[in-house]
Amino acid sequence: MDIIGNKTLKDLLNEKVRMYRNKTFLLFEDKEESRFELTYGQFASQVNRLSQVFLNFGIKKGTHVTLHLPNNMEFIISWFALANIGAIMVPTNVLSTSDEMEYVLNHSESLLLITEEEYLEKFTRIRDQLPYLQRILLARYDGEEYKDLNLSRLIAAANEEEPNIPLDSEDVAAMLYTSGTTSKPKGVLITHANYIFTGEVMSKSIRLGPDDRQFLVLPLFHGNAQYYSTMSALDVGASVALTERFSASRYFKQAKRLGATVGSLFAAPIRMILAQNYDSDDKNHSIRIIWFAQMVSEHQLVEFEEKFEVSLLQMYGMTETIGVPLMNPLDGIRKNVSIGKPTIGYEVKVVDSNGDEVQDGQTGQIIVKGVPGRSLMKGYFKNPEATAEALQNGWLHTGDNAKIGEDGYFYFVDRMKDMIKRSGENVAANEVESVISSHPSVYESAVIGIPDEMRDEAIKAFVILHEGQQISEEELITFCRERLAKFKVPDSIEFTKEFPRTSVGKIQKHILKKEASIINL
Structure with a gap:
């Protein structure tokens, strides 16, 4: 028993x-x-x-x-x-x-x-x-x-x-x-x-x-x-x-x-x-x-x-x-x-x-x-x-x-479905999000992969800024370049006011991907 x-x-x-x-x-x-x-x-x-x-x-x-x-x-x-x-x-x-x-x-x-x-x-x-x-x-x-x-x-x-x-x-x-x-x-x-x-x-x-x-x-x-x-x-x-x-x-x-x-x-x-x-x-x-x-x-x-x-x-x-x-x-x-x-x-x-x-x-x-x-x-x-x-x-x-980790603690990387395949390299969306969200102007970020003819997938980030903060797409991409391997740096960043979410606050990335795909058609 x-x-x-x-x-x-x-x-x-x-x-x-x-x-x-x-x-x-x-x-x-x-x-x-x-x-x-x-x-x-x-x-x-x-x-x-x-x-x-x-x-x-x-x-x-x-x-x-x-x-x-x-x-x-x-x-x-x-x-x-x-x-x-x-x-x-x-x-x-x-x-x-x-x-x-x-x-x-x-x-x-x-x-x-x-x-x-x-x-x-x-x-x-x-x-x-x-x-x-x-x-x-x-x-x-x-x-x-x-x-x-x-x-x-x-x-x-x-x-x-x-x-x-x-x-x-x-x-x-x-x-x-x-x-x-x-x-x-x-x-x-x-x-x-x-x-x-x-x-x-x-x-x-x-x-x-x-x-x-x-x-x-x-x-x-x-x-x-x-x-x-x-x-x-x-x-x-x-x-x-x-x-x-x-x-x-x-x-x-x-x-x-x-x-x-x-x-x-x-x-x-x-x-x-x-x-x-x-x-x-x-x-x-x-x-x-x-x-x-x-x-x-x-x-x-x-x-x-x-x-x-x-x-x-x-x-x-x-x-x-x-x-x-x-x-x-x-x-x-x-x-x-x-x-x-x-x-x-x-x-x-x-x-x-x-x-x-x-x-x-x-x-x-x-x-x-x-x-x-x-x-x-x-x-x-x-x-x-x-x-x-x-x-x-x-x-x-x-x-x-x-x-x-060497400390014996488990560190979440991403949903397997959220791994981005870029030019043969696996990129964890969560890792890119962590870097973007560490910028003092950023409130929250969501990173997805979108179809790309040359590289399998391109990396696109959606970003919500803190109220009253301003930063350009290029400035934030430069911030990422200084902290991420070249193949992990976002290709584009889109600023938004809110994310589609589930009732418990999870970002619905499948909706972001759908919207991004429509825009890229």
Whole structure:
């Protein structure tokens, strides 16, 4: 038996209710700053009631139910209510278009959709193209037109008897769609054991305890918010402070108001916070640690820690790895320009195209050892070819390039798909971006390869400048020439005001490439 045994999400919640029934589990602040609170016991009651609603609607073990919701209490209640009966949550981005949602709903074969009135029109527009969908329910709805779809009324009218559905730790509890670039998104299968494992890894890696409160501002449909924030809190009997949306100007003010002690961010939100007018009172908060992912320049790391008097920990993980296989050590030397070292329960290698480990300092693909369905994803839904390609002999092939330094820390290089092939040389976009972003006038940069008849690909950089700063294309290219090998220097630089991004701030380079290709035609 491993650390999980045959424990399910239902078992874990019941355990914590027995231990902390009257303790706050979930504190929610909506966009109007109204606050709502549930104790562990109240949360479990809501979960059981909604489980009965689902059963009455014919939702059974193995059924897919799509959540198209912003951050709110109903999202987390629905997640655990579905897990309670062995059904499968399919969380989606509220920014997704009708066409994108048509694909997800049909690919997942979802029978039920839970959304809000604000997003209803995008589904009624395509209702005839959704053959599997039987019913739509509305969260946070207080109108009369759709009163029969009112989720709150249905929950209030249901009994709170705990359903008695046989469950196993390796039953699928959720399917999280990865963001597609050149192909349709893939549905990543996440089990009960996966959720519990990542809660264990994260809570131990940041020394989380029952008195801690996770500050959750990232979107709940994303693995980060589910895996690292919610599950680590539940694992130790801590609490969660959830906001409906991220606010750069109010981040530390909300954290203080809600009594948060730990937080999670991405690179883009960190830069957004730094870009705000500085309020020295923002130092007066209770957060002791913020873990983050994606590249932040060294001077921005220093500035953030000094301005807000909080420690940062860079980590590395993806939807498929479940937990955090790499993280800067809480009690060791932090090198936040790196993605850290292997964490509890993981073995990580950097390998070449033949699967052989590369020497320290050389670039190769990150692969992560684990057990599918427990410490790694179970697989991709209805895609055995992609599953076999990703999961090989107990190793997850991430598609990310890194190198191990002489210090034993892992340094992210780039997505394999982001490597630029220029005149026979491989150029890591991330390396070029690091140099460009080190210029004091530059706020952020994104580097792509564009087709070039002579050199396979040319290097094009998109750059956002700090407000009030000016620099010419040639000046910035000269800056790069002084710091990069000749074949790595950008051929052209385009200044822009903003980048296309995913909901968690990742730059959508496939859109930049598409736009650049159109311009070059």
